[in-house]
Amino acid sequence: MITVRVGNSELPLEDVLENPGRHSRLLERAKTTQGFAECGCTAGRPRPKLVIRRHREIFLLARWPEQAQLHGESCPFQRRNTGKGGAGTELDPFRFRNGALDIRLDASLRISSRTPAKPVQSNPEGESKKPQRRTAGLLAFLEFAWEQAGLNLWPGTGGRGWSACWSQLSAELADCRINSQPADKTLHILERWEPARKAEILAELDAWLARLTPSATGSRRGLLIAEVASHEPSQFGAKFALRQTQLRCFMSSALYERLQRSYGPALAGAGQPNLRCVAVFLVEKPVDRNYLTIVDGAAMLTNAQFLPCDSTYEVAMADHLVTLRRAFRKPLRHLGNAPVHPDFVLTDTAAEVIVEVLGLTGNPEYDARTASKREHYRSAGMSVVEWEAPTQALDSVQLPPAAKRSGAAHEG
Template identity: 35%
Template sequence: MRLADQVVAVAALKKNPDRYTRLFGRARSEFGHAVCLCRDDQVVRLVIRCREGRYHLANWPSSGHQHAPGCHWFRSPAEVSGRSTYSAAIVAGKEGTSIRLSEELTVTGVSADPAPKPVTAGAGRSSSVSTGRRSVGLLALLHWLWESAQLNVWHPHGGRRNWRACRGLLAEQARDCTVNRRPLASALWIVPAFDRERADELNAAWERFLGRLTSTGRTHRRGLVLGEVRAVEPTEFGVRVKLAHQRSALFGTQQLMDRVQRSYPAVFSSQAERSGRRQVVLCLVSRSRKGYPMIEDMAAMLTNDAYVPCDSSHEAEMADALVAARRAFLKPLHYDGGAVFPDFVLVDSEPETFVEVWGVQGRATYEARKRAKQAAYRESGKKLLEWDVRGPLPDVTR
């Protein structure tokens, strides 16, 4: 990339950003932006932001798709992202992103021990879908975080992806975002990767986060918790949700957990659990009178072992095959909307190749939609890689 009149390696910049403070200042004052050199055929600008005296880079608003697929700043194009329907709820600017969440983070006029509201669950969607496009539900916020952190994109040169790497990328996105006018970095707890030597420090940080979920009279403040489910266990009063890497559990009612499992059947299916798929959740939490972290609502997302989102176990199998074949690809995310996207897009071919996994059998509406999609691909001349799960996986090598 280029800062002012100097070319700098991205790896060196990320490893020691303070070394380039003066160069950052020059680029910001004299040029107004940095330039990513991932493409030879066009200039792709980057925003230079300063937080508490430290500079860092971010995508120029609505330009993430202009970067090369293997670039750190590459993002899904609007035509394969549910974000395109949320222009009023997700507003990106040079200073960061402002998001309007349908769930209030500060609630007044209710008891400090609120019971989860009964909501009719949608098939794999957040319980807040009915709010329209002027606000996002929990699932849309989870998808925004995943997409902004480029975790819905896989590139063979990216190396092994574990929770520690995911958390760092997610925290980077939360740093420049506000949700309902609150800094997301303070409202969101992203479970840290387990570190035995820092266990006491991490537990103290968790207690400080819970301490911010204060209740005064009929006003209480909620927070968000993002992590990976390790186990869901019954208790005398409901369920205990244990998260990977974290000693402290979250608690909820059986009614809420039943609703979540109906809303996200692919995430909590026995097939997903047997195959070792990952169950990522974003929870809206409050603190009970007795100090317990209580789940008021939850969005869930299935991923493969590399944390690539998938809508079914069959999709996860395809994602595994693409990773093993060293393909570069992205997974379109729906947010809370019902837009129709391909299951995956291979971005290492010119033009790109669309991937469809036909996994539902014997349902007339699904078969009709399948035929319509196949016809649309043929008419547009787009390259299509298909897998009918009744047969073996196709050859996915490049």
């Protein structure tokens, strides 16, 4: 169990992330007197610091600048590549500028009601053209956000609900800019419904919705991250129900069909007992209506602990590793520049071990990719465990034993 020191108190990190309101007074006092909290994810001293960030009436924990690399491998605040510079960084869709996250998405966040301007003419042949910054799609954004918040990591113990996802995402994205706009004006992450905080939760949602109200000059669009409870065809397209809110969301039939083709396995997880469907939607608010129109979106399948998975076979493996109390991470594909993308990586072994879930053996294209992966791992000297999901019992997969956990500090 990873703990966090807040003032003179040693608390389970899981509980502080899952129930931030419960610890508000203690966090506020520590922010005023000490100025930070301390993470107990490693046995080293001094402990890595954590920012205590105010979010309306409660307080959230966030990574301390320049200390992400000091956290343990399975700590949600650990990041080896945060803020790295290097060639091409300024052209990346996800970049850090002056210590703040700057995101460029392939999405229009403002629609003008005025006559569109004439298209810009291309440069004459032979003239140099300044390289344009790349943009990211909505799935890449969702995966990047999940990784930045440490939600693709599992420490080997504890649990995780939507409230922890909300608090970690909110803390990580609070100060970022999306398409040059402050995130707090553009992005809304649905918070877990708590009757004791009803007024605050509804006020925050209402303030975000008010920014989307169309005006004479145009309208703003917003980004909404939420867990999908259900979805079904409706009279004019499709209707989505989201957990933690009664806010209604609708989309056209054409968009619903496209999302079903692109994110069918993820959408199929909505409402299932051991699966979760997390989505990011680009939305508009119609005039004088109390619902949202979804104009684009992306969905991600996860297990019950909100660990991202690419298939139900991967969900089974993730659940298996959680049950065995193994520490691991799920590499995500948002940047797309890694030579391979392992399904899972065990982080509680002396050297990291790759876990591959083989679910489509016999498909020529899939087998070719698997062979390429195997050659890459062999050349790099990496240890690999494979599970032939359709034919092999999961309990028969031989995993290497976990090393003694000397990295986490449990004492005060």
